[in-house]
Amino acid sequence: MTNDDLQFTDDRPITTQAQDLLDRAGFAQRLALAVSSWKNQESLVISLTGGWGSGKTSIKNMTLDHLAAVQGCQVIEFNPWQWAGQDSLSSAFFAEISRVIQREDPSDDDRKLAKLLRSYSRRLNTGASLADGTAKLLPILLASTLATSLLGTLAQGAVAQITWLGVAGASALGSLSLILQRSGAWLGRWAGNLDEDAKDSALTLSQLREKLQKLLSTRDKPLLVVLDDLDRLSAEQMKGIFQLVKAHMDFANVVFLLLFQRETVEQGLWKAGFDGADYLEKIIQVPFSVPAIASSQLENLLFKRLDEILAQEPQLQQRFEQDYWSRVFQRGMRPFFSNLRHVYRYSSTLAFHCRLLRGTEVAEVNAVDLFALECLRIFAPETYTELSKHKALLTGSDPYSRQDEPQRVRTTQLMDQLVSLAPVPHQAATRQLLQEMFPTLDWVFNNTNYDQGIQLRWLVNSRVCCDEVFDRYFEMSIPEQDVPNSLLHELGRRITEPEPFTILLTSQAEDRQAEILQRLIGLVEEFPLDQSVEVVRTLLHAGERVGRKISFTNWSPRQQVTRLLRIYLQRFEQEADRSQSVINAFALTPGLVVVEQLLGADHALRRKGDVGYFDDSGLEQLKSVYMRKLREKADSDPDAFLADGDQASYLYDLNSYSEGGDEGRRWVEANVTSPDRFLQFAQGQVSVRTTHCGGTTTRTSYIPVSSLESFLGLERWTQWAARLDSLELAEDQCRTLALVKEALAQSEQSVTAEESNR
Incomplete structure (x- = not known):
């Protein structure tokens, strides 16, 4: 086959x-x-x-x-x-x-x-x-x-009697006709049988x-x-x-x-x-x-059938968890199989559904969960059908729920409902099977919670308890909005190849890039440590090219790249090894976006008294390489530097990491020498404030007052604003100038308020 x-x-x-x-x-x-x-x-x-x-x-x-x-x-x-x-x-x-x-x-x-x-x-x-x-x-x-007799008893007189005789005759003739019609067939058969007997x-x-x-x-x-x-x-x-x-x-x-x-x-x-x-x-x-079937014989036959299915589905074999399978079968599936027909019915449809969800290079579902759910679909179909309606509760993905007593009661009631839909002989096994498949409910039944690392492993293994893959098991396909395992597998395989990895990642829509990178965290344990420089180079390279869009529920793609790199670096026990991997990789490839975030996070940890990701010497060396590359970028093409979306962060770093604390300001004073450059610079300082009120979300652009003091100073900002008032500007430039004036006005109000408070 x-x-x-x-x-x-x-x-x-x-x-x-x-x-x-x-x-x-x-x-x-x-x-x-x-x-x-x-x-x-x-x-x-x-x-x-x-x-x-x-x-x-x-x-x-x-x-x-x-x-x-x-x-x-x-x-x-x-x-x-x-x-x-x-x-x-x-x-x-x-x-x-x-x-x-x-x-x-x-x-x-x-x-x-x-x-x-x-x-x-x-x-x-x-x-x-x-x-x-x-x-x-x-x-x-x-x-x-009966009909003719009844009429006869009612007839009175000669005329009536004659009428009755007519009706009786018609009735008899009608009955005879019906008798002959209905009895012709069986009379023929009867006569034929008598003739044969004779x-x-x-x-x-x-x-x-x-x-x-x-x-x-x-x-x-x-x-x-x-x-x-x-x-x-x-x-x-x-x-x-x-x-x-x-x-x-x-x-x-x-x-x-x-x-x-x-x-x-x-x-x-x-x-x-x-x-x-x-x-x-x-x-x-x-x-x-009929002789009873030994359970061992029936199980051996079932296992043989399952092995045959897996032999045709190498993708399902790759992440087959033997320990998990043993628990699921022994505690939940075994009672459903009591005769050969059960084995045949189950294995036949299972093979079909495995084919649907096989994926290309890797399976899109967890083989053990698929086996368990197929068991419910065949032997407890009403339970299986009802499962698909309760994704949020079963996977613990409801953003508004908490692990409190009301939620515990709701979860317990749902479990009882699902179990009651199964045939009575299978209800105990159904309950056990559900609890094995959904460890997300263990906080309800066993007072057990799992850390993020374990939850990421569930996601990597495409467990049904993860809301990201739950729907696949019931739709029997990969929903368009889902991240296919084949894509994650390919990205994991390309993690030591900067350009192919980045091309594959950035070929996805920007709003999907963050989710893909989030899912890749589950594969970090498989990234090779002996090729750490190549892995870091890949992530530094990707950080320069992925989107910067951030949402209320997720970090931006570039933030996710940095997070992915930090988690990978934590696999090295020694901080010096982490520092050296990043320094060596950074020397070979651009990576200002990611390194800027790494340095900022490390300094933030140290300010709080925590231990950073890097050792002291490594941090200073990495900072030195970063400043050198940042200066090269700024000095080689000031116009491109001012147009960079990260201009504000870079200028703050030039201030923060320089000896005098004003290198960024001095660069702005030296290079912002024309109206176009000033407007580019001012646009780079724009931030966005988001507010929510009555179900309405409002996004407001503004220039922080701190930017006025940190770069150029109030006097120079005021001079540029006055100079630009006399020029004919494009629409977007006018909006930027308006934000400059708003910042100056707010600064003036603050100064006035301070003076009045003295």
């Missing part, structure tokens, strides 16, 4: 002993021996009972396979369920036996026996047809008679039975009559077939093998007016039950 072929598992019964997977061939052989060795003047009735899917028909097929091999008897298979619509089940039964007996190279005795059985079948059918036809016509005759002989039914008995008693091999699917019949049909067997238990060298689910048949016979258990005891002489 190729990787693109898909074959559903066949759950039909096996037909030969060679197909036996549960060591039942020995049982079938002993049953075949018991049948073939039967030599007696009366029939033998054997039953083989078992639950749905327990393997009754498979054992029957292996028994017949052995009997055919040893030529132990002649087999007649009669499925009464297929004849349930016939007028006479008994006549169909004996007609079928007659056809089988003379089918292949019959002897003279076989031909005689077949002929007698046909005659016997017709005689049974004739009696049944006559009784049935009479029963159908009697209501018509009685209705006609041709055979005018034997009575009793005489026919005697002749049948004589022919059967001389046979050297018994007849095996197999009646399967008895539990599919209606109550009346069950009654009829068991009465048929009971009525012919005196036939010699005939063995009946009856297959059914005992509880179902007993209930059916009870509905038909019998004590089911007692009635079966009177008919069945040798009762057998």
Whole structure:
């Protein structure tokens, strides 16, 4: 089978002993021996009972396979369920036996026996047809008679009596017409049967039975009559077939093998007016039950099927968690499998869904979770359907929820509801399965919480408990807004290749880049430590090219790149190793954006008294390289530097990290020498303030007053504003100038307020 072929598992019964997977061939052989060795003047009735899917028909097929091999008897298979619509089940039964007996190279005795059985079948059918036809016509005759008689009693006088005679005649003629119309078919069949009987002989039914008995008693091999699917019949049909067997238990060298689910048949016979258990005891002489399947055998078969599926799905193998699988199967899935049909149904549809979610290079789901959810979908479908409606609660992703008592109550109620939807025998296993799949609920049931590292591993392994991948398991596809695992895998594979990694990342929309980088944090443990310089170079390079857009719920892509790098560096126990990796990488590639954030975060930690990411010497060395590259950027092309979106941060760093604390200011004074450059500089100082009120979000642009003092000073800002007032400016330049004036006015108000407070 190729990787693109898909074959559903066949759950039909096996037909030969060679197909036996549960060591039942020995049982079938002993049953075949018991049948073939039967030599007696009366029939033998054997039953083989078992639950749905327990393997009754498979054992029957292996028994017949052995009997055919040893030529132990002649087999007649009669499925009464297929004849349930016939007028006479008994006549169909004996007609079928007659056809089988003379089918292949019959002897003279076989031909005689077949002929007698046909005659016997017709005689049974004739009696049944006559009784049935009479029963159908009697209501018509009685209705006609009743109507005319009623009219006769009401008629008064000669005219009325004549009228009544006319009505009676019409009624009789109408009834006769209807009788002839409805009875023509069965009268024809009845006449045909009588004609055939006359041709055979005018034997009575009793005489026919005697002749049948004589022919059967001389046979050297018994007849095996197999009646399967008895539990599919209606109550009346069950009654009829068991009465048929009971009525012919005196036939010699005939063995009946009856297959059914005992509880179902007993209930059916009870509905038909019998004590089911007692009635079966009177008919069945040798009762057998299907041998129980050893749980180890069933599990081995299930595991074999799962291994075959995984062999066709290498992507699912890559992150298959053996410990997790062991817990899920032993605690939750095992009770759902009690017979072969369960295994076949489950493995067939599982293979299909694995194919849907296989991914390209890596699977898009967790194999164990997929196996567990498929178990619920097959055996507890209502629970499975309801699961998809409660993503936020199950994954703990509701942004407005807290781990408090009301939330605990809601979660417990949901769990009870989901479990109650499962079939009663499977409710305990369903509860266990849900708790294994959703450790996000452990705070409710076990008072356990998990740190971010463990939650990131869940995300990397595409666990259903993560809201980012939850929908895949129920939509059976990758939603467009989702980040596919194949993309994350490819980025992880390219983490030592700066340009390919950056091209792949920046090919995604800016609002998705941050989410992708957030998901990559889960793969940090797989980034190679022995290629740390290449890894750092890649992230420094990407930081220069990714978007800067920030949202209320997520950091900007460039902030996520820096965060990803910090988490990677923390894998080095020694701060000096972290410093050296960044210094070496920074020397080989641009990376001002990320290094600026690294330095800022390290200094912030040190100001709070915490330990930074780098050692003291490494931090100073990294700062020195950063300042050198920053000066080169600023001096080589002042116009490009002023147009850079990070201009304000860079100028603050030139101030902060220089010895005099004013290098940034001096650069501005030396290079902001024209109206265009001043406007570029001023635009770079613009910040955005966001406010929320009454469901409305307002974004306001402004220039911080601190920028006026830090760069150029109030006097120079005022001079530039006055000079620009006399010039013709573009619309965007006018907006920038307006912000400059607002900042100057706010500064003046602050000075006035301070003076008035003195």
